[in-house]
Amino acid sequence: MIGEGSIELEDAAEHVYQALLDPELLQRTIPGCRNFEDQGERRYAALMEAGVGPIKGAFKAKFAVTDVRPPEGYTLQVEGQGTPGSVFGRVTVSLVSSAPQRTQLRYAYDINVSGKIAMVGQRMLDAAAKMVAAQFFKRLREELAAR
Amino acid sequence: MKPARFDYYLPATLEEALATLSELGSDGKVLAGGQSLVPMLNMRIAQPAALIDINGLVDLDAITCEHGALRVGAMVRQATLERSGPALGQVPLLAQALPLVGHWQTRNRGTLCGSLAHADPSAELPLLLSVLNGSVEVHSSRGVRTVAARDLFVSFFTTSLEADELIVAAYLPIAPARRRYAFNEFAQRHGDFALVSVACAVEFDEQGMLAHLTLALGGAGEVPLVVEAADALGRLLDRELIAALAERASTACDPPSDHHASAAFRRQLVRTLTGRMLTALVPQEEAAAT
Amino acid sequence: MIESPARTRPRRWIGEAVPRKEDPALLTGAGRFIDDLDPFPHTHHAAILRSPHAHARILSIDSTRAMALEGVKAVLTGARVAEISKPFHAGITEPVHFYPIAVDKVRYVGEPVAVVVAKDRYIAEDALELIDVEYERLAPVVEIDRALAADSLPLHENVGSNVVHERSFTYGEVDAAFAAAEEVVEATFRFPKYASTPIETYGVIAQYQRGTNTYAIHANFQGPFVLHTLLASALCVPGNRLRILVPPDIGGSFGIKALLYPYMGLIALASKESGVPVKWIEDRLEHLCASSSLTDRLTHVQAAVLRDGTILALRLDHVDNVGAYVRAPEPACLYRMHGTSTGAYRIPALAIHNRLVTTNKLPTGLNRGYGGQEHYFALERTIALIAKRLHLDRLDVVRRNLVRADEFPYHAPAGSVLDSGDYHTAFDEALRLAGYQDLLATRDRARAQGRSAGIGLACVVEPSGSSMGYITIALPLEQRKKSLPKSGAAEAVTIALDPSGAITVRLGTAPQGQGHQTVTAQIVAEELGVTLESIEVVAEVDTQTSPWTIASGTYSSRFAPIAAVAVQQAARKVAMKLRTIAAQQCDVPLDDIDLADGLAIPRGDRSKAIPLKRLAGLAHWNPLALPSGMEPGVYETSYYSVPILEAPDDLDRVNSSAVYGFVVDICLIEVDRETGKIEIQRYVSVHDTGRMLNPLLAEGQIRGGFAHGLGGALMEEMVYDEQGALLSGTFVDYLCPTAAEIPPLTIGHVDTPSPFSPLGAKGIGEGNSMSVPVTIANAVADALGIDDITLPLTPRRVWEMVQR
Numbered sequence A: 001m002i003g004e005g006s007i008e009l010e011d012a013a014e015h016v017y018q019a020l021l022d023p024e025l026l027q028r029t030i031p032g033c034r035n036f037e038d039q040g041e042r043r044y045a046a047l048m049e050a051g052v053g054p055i056k057g058a059f060k061a062k063f064a065v066t067d068v069r070p071p072e073g074y075t076l077q078v079e080g081q082g083t084p085g086s087v088f089g090r091v092t093v094s095l096v097s098s099a100p101q102r103t104q105l106r107y108a109y110d111i112n113v114s115g116k117i118a119m120v121g122q123r124m125l126d127a128a129a130k131m132v133a134a135q136f137f138k139r140l141r142e143e144l145a146a147r
Numbered sequence B: 001m002k003p004a005r006f007d008y009y010l011p012a013t014l015e016e017a018l019a020t021l022s023e024l025g026s027d028g029k030v031l032a033g034g035q036s037l038v039p040m041l042n043m044r045i046a047q048p049a050a051l052i053d054i055n056g057l058v059d060l061d062a063i064t065c066e067h068g069a070l071r072v073g074a075m076v077r078q079a080t081l082e083r084s085g086p087a088l089g090q091v092p093l094l095a096q097a098l099p100l101v102g103h104w105q106t107r108n109r110g111t112l113c114g115s116l117a118h119a120d121p122s123a124e125l126p127l128l129l130s131v132l133n134g135s136v137e138v139h140s141s142r143g144v145r146t147v148a149a150r151d152l153f154v155s156f157f158t159t160s161l162e163a164d165e166l167i168v169a170a171y172l173p174i175a176p177a178r179r180r181y182a183f184n185e186f187a188q189r190h191g192d193f194a195l196v197s198v199a200c201a202v203e204f205d206e207q208g209m210l211a212h213l214t215l216a217l218g219g220a221g222e223v224p225l226v227v228e229a230a231d232a233l234g235r236l237l238d239r240e241l242i243a244a245l246a247e248r249a250s251t252a253c254d255p256p257s258d259h260h261a262s263a264a265f266r267r268q269l270v271r272t273l274t275g276r277m278l279t280a281l282v283p284q285e286e287a288a289a290t
Numbered sequence C: 001m002i003e004s005p006a007r008t009r010p011r012r013w014i015g016e017a018v019p020r021k022e023d024p025a026l027l028t029g030a031g032r033f034i035d036d037l038d039p040f041p042h043t044h045h046a047a048i049l050r051s052p053h054a055h056a057r058i059l060s061i062d063s064t065r066a067m068a069l070e071g072v073k074a075v076l077t078g079a080r081v082a083e084i085s086k087p088f089h090a091g092i093t094e095p096v097h098f099y100p101i102a103v104d105k106v107r108y109v110g111e112p113v114a115v116v117v118a119k120d121r122y123i124a125e126d127a128l129e130l131i132d133v134e135y136e137r138l139a140p141v142v143e144i145d146r147a148l149a150a151d152s153l154p155l156h157e158n159v160g161s162n163v164v165h166e167r168s169f170t171y172g173e174v175d176a177a178f179a180a181a182e183e184v185v186e187a188t189f190r191f192p193k194y195a196s197t198p199i200e201t202y203g204v205i206a207q208y209q210r211g212t213n214t215y216a217i218h219a220n221f222q223g224p225f226v227l228h229t230l231l232a233s234a235l236c237v238p239g240n241r242l243r244i245l246v247p248p249d250i251g252g253s254f255g256i257k258a259l260l261y262p263y264m265g266l267i268a269l270a271s272k273e274s275g276v277p278v279k280w281i282e283d284r285l286e287h288l289c290a291s292s293s294l295t296d297r298l299t300h301v302q303a304a305v306l307r308d309g310t311i312l313a314l315r316l317d318h319v320d321n322v323g324a325y326v327r328a329p330e331p332a333c334l335y336r337m338h339g340t341s342t343g344a345y346r347i348p349a350l351a352i353h354n355r356l357v358t359t360n361k362l363p364t365g366l367n368r369g370y371g372g373q374e375h376y377f378a379l380e381r382t383i384a385l386i387a388k389r390l391h392l393d394r395l396d397v398v399r400r401n402l403v404r405a406d407e408f409p410y411h412a413p414a415g416s417v418l419d420s421g422d423y424h425t426a427f428d429e430a431l432r433l434a435g436y437q438d439l440l441a442t443r444d445r446a447r448a449q450g451r452s453a454g455i456g457l458a459c460v461v462e463p464s465g466s467s468m469g470y471i472t473i474a475l476p477l478e479q480r481k482k483s484l485p486k487s488g489a490a491e492a493v494t495i496a497l498d499p500s501g502a503i504t505v506r507l508g509t510a511p512q513g514q515g516h517q518t519v520t521a522q523i524v525a526e527e528l529g530v531t532l533e534s535i536e537v538v539a540e541v542d543t544q545t546s547p548w549t550i551a552s553g554t555y556s557s558r559f560a561p562i563a564a565v566a567v568q569q570a571a572r573k574v575a576m577k578l579r580t581i582a583a584q585q586c587d588v589p590l591d592d593i594d595l596a597d598g599l600a601i602p603r604g605d606r607s608k609a610i611p612l613k614r615l616a617g618l619a620h621w622n623p624l625a626l627p628s629g630m631e632p633g634v635y636e637t638s639y640y641s642v643p644i645l646e647a648p649d650d651l652d653r654v655n656s657s658a659v660y661g662f663v664v665d666i667c668l669i670e671v672d673r674e675t676g677k678i679e680i681q682r683y684v685s686v687h688d689t690g691r692m693l694n695p696l697l698a699e700g701q702i703r704g705g706f707a708h709g710l711g712g713a714l715m716e717e718m719v720y721d722e723q724g725a726l727l728s729g730t731f732v733d734y735l736c737p738t739a740a741e742i743p744p745l746t747i748g749h750v751d752t753p754s755p756f757s758p759l760g761a762k763g764i765g766e767g768n769s770m771s772v773p774v775t776i777a778n779a780v781a782d783a784l785g786i787d788d789i790t791l792p793l794t795p796r797r798v799w800e801m802v803q804r
């Protein structure tokens, strides 16, 4: 699934960028994130629960922040495996400052799922990806606003 | 394809059901017709800790008329509704929409309220509720509230219901005398979830001008989408207006992509279906004149 | 021979529209399918953990948590399977090792990774969630083009390439024909991957019997029983220690249950490991990702033609995608149609280049039409393109090239011997039934109104009764010479009369709904002069007690040309014995005894007739009264093999099938340009089925094949994304036509009995699954004026074609 979106943030790009690299914040914004573990070198492991409506799946996930381009953005590599199947792909985040204290955060994701969820969930996957991405960035905005 | 272990509750009264729901919170799932829930359980993509089976609540299978609307209880099967002459007379759109919902076998079990609670963006019945501007009556041990269609559907498979709430009935407004309805969908096979569906309610005044128009789309976004059409009122539903409305519908929506249909193809289907549906609704005299 | 008026003729049953003997039980829910059986006490249940990845290395499997779950008996993984069994053999030279479970790598989504044996299926599925597998993802190879690329990661490292088989063949003067050609018509075709989806999925109940080192496996397996031999060798036991039992009823197969054998092996090993009998009933999710499918194929065709449409030669370049492994009987997908590559046409020269590739998709196998739909899609699209490029009437191009009635038996260049036919008459009959002139007028009227209508047609030779030798042409001559030649196609039948004269027939065909019991009863009733009701036909197969051959089973539409003949032969042996006894009893010459109405009648004199019951009683109770030298009892087995099925010759020619039917399809369709929906307005199919054994069953076969063909044409496809994830894993996404999607079908017949089959009958089960996809493709090409047609013609695809 590929998709994209953007959110407007009331903060300078540098601040946003710093915040985005903060593992604490990642942990709080990743939907259903538990047992977050910082493995160093911007690699993280966690248990993640994601779903749409009644459909839920738990994954053992690995995250890696790569392709860091301060303060313009980075790529978040995701790889997860769980009983419903596997998920892997990346989310590219880019920051554009639209005014001194305003930043537009654009994200583009390219996520693959495989195994049972891909087999049974076709009709919902596109929707699920959209929703998880939207949730993630919505929380991110809330987190940033709370800082 | 065997479900994971779950606890099973079969309440005998509504009060008991609501008490169980409030006790279990998000661990519990209501079981009505099971036509959406059971496949998810069997495939283990849903693993609720408990099921609260409402099939024992006999009071919930009544179809009545209240406050200018058809009140359909939570345990009224889609097939019962489909065979109820009075219901179809009062809400004629049901006669068009119900035969499109799955197959008669699934309609024998599936309920109207279950489909609304499930909030599948491609399902016919949420679209029906939206185009009719209906509502649901929601109970919990905390009280009773009415939720209008536009406030019910939040996102894909997500409603504004709280975990302890039960839809006890759906209200489908009774058709005014001059109101006409249409439901049109494009599915790859008979009984499939539609790639997209469109529905509308229209009324023409004495002069043949549009006096009412509700146009809504299914399968074209997160929730049934009601297309803004107030500017069409007072106008003749001619070819130009139809084309403009069809175009507006196709750009207003945000349909998903999958291997059956790209978003672009779904938009195209919305345009075509809307155009064809509205064209068929043009009063005969007008159609002859244009 | 002039018959004396005093003789009694038995009632004729062959060719009658007899309703199915099988139906009362099936329609009242009294069928006995694999899941209804409970043959062993203490049977446990298996669930299979399957790969979520298309291509990955297995780093570790930890089943500690699963084993700790109460009710779990054993967890079997690939490493153990490789220790206690051998890989399955297939008919190619490259060492593609195939075990029924992933050993060190997973190669397709759904591949078995571990088997849990537990008290019930619920617990077994719970335990699957407790097995921890660590994978390292590898670059997937999904499409044929990628598999052909030199740098694609080989699925099988020991083979070193994803091209696992390659052979070239030349028949006749191909280069000369291309030099003489006035035009060369050339095109590339892609055929999608789909399957047959029977209602009943796979099922196995296996018991390892330690005392005797014997495996007893109940399975809804359809044959060919050559796979028994293969399975025995994989399980490391001699054939007599592997007992396969097929239940009385099988809920459809269409080829797909031939590929049950890996699971039969896997569940048998699970029984051995766990020490308990194990039952596994495949669920639909498993079926759609990990049973079997036909091959997707890339074909490049060059046709050397004259301006008048005469085809001088064909060059065919095939790349077949067998998915992750080459599972026997593959590479039959490439070779079943080999001898018949020139189809219904008199094309003297032919060159074929065949390649087989492996990709990270579900492995393939038999499917109704096996190899035919892929082949005819390219061939019959080419015929349409020839007419278009040369500005000729399609009917003329077809008529000019069809094999003529006076040319039968026709020896096709690659070896098939087309036994009988009258293709031109059948073609004309199809045009007549379709009202071809009206179709043209309707199409042109629609076009004049701005709509898109098109006419499609296709001519298809339908082979039936596959030879056991054809697959060996996959091997080069030197290689082939190293082993014994393989020829023929045999079936075995036993008929017994008990002391009360009750008749029991035992088949080795493992029918799956075709109505074999009915036709068998018709043949036996006619030969023995008895009623249909008096005959019990046992369809259960038990390799320890039933008569069978390596070819036994139901596939390649082989019942009519082969098994039915074995039935007739066995019945004739019985008839001979009964008549011989009666002749002695009545003291008349053998020739004077007729069997009719349950009696042996001497010279038409019913007053002296002896009931068969008494003759049978005599054979059992009073052997001393039998004619001298005659054995007691009435128990006759007959083996029949088709004489014309010779082993491939040194020029690589092979007659791959016993007999050849013929199908002409014509349809009119209209495309809704705005929604991409195809409406089939008229569909006519004319068949040559040889001598028809039962018109009701024949019609059922045609309608069933039509539905399968329609699925392939319009909706069925196993869709994988670019990472090899399967997207069509349920019936919500893998769409099969239902009754509501099947348009009316007009059926016609121009039947020419086969001279090469004693009954004259030809198979009829697969013709339309071969013909329908290309017929509809031709119609859509005609409607849209587009040459490049890809199946299935879903609304989305058609709409996108219209946009271009």
Ligand SMILES: Cc1cc2nc3c(=O)[nH]c(=O)nc-3n(C[C@H](O)[C@H](O)[C@H](O)COP(=O)(O)OP(=O)(O)OC[C@H]3O[C@@H](n4cnc5c(N)ncnc54)[C@H](O)[C@@H]3O)c2cc1C
Residues within 6 Å of the ligand: A054, B029, B030, B031, B032, B033, B034, B035, B036, B037, B038, B039, B074, B100, B101, B102, B103, B106, B109, B110, B111, B112, B113, B114, B115, B117, B118, B122, B123, B124, B125, B165, B166, B167, B168, B191, B192, B193, B194
């Ligand atoms: C083969 C097949 C084809 C189908 N095709 C279509 C189709 O074309 N179009 C279509 O719209 N649908 C289709 N369906 C789905 C069907 O319409 C379901 O019946 C319906 O979506 C759910 O109703 P139910 O009573 O079966 O609910 P259930 O499956 O019992 O429940 C569905 C969900 O709603 C919740 N729920 C149920 N009742 C209530 C309530 N009163 N209050 C609160 N929550 C509740 C449950 O907890 C669950 O989450 C198909 C189903 C099948 C099996």
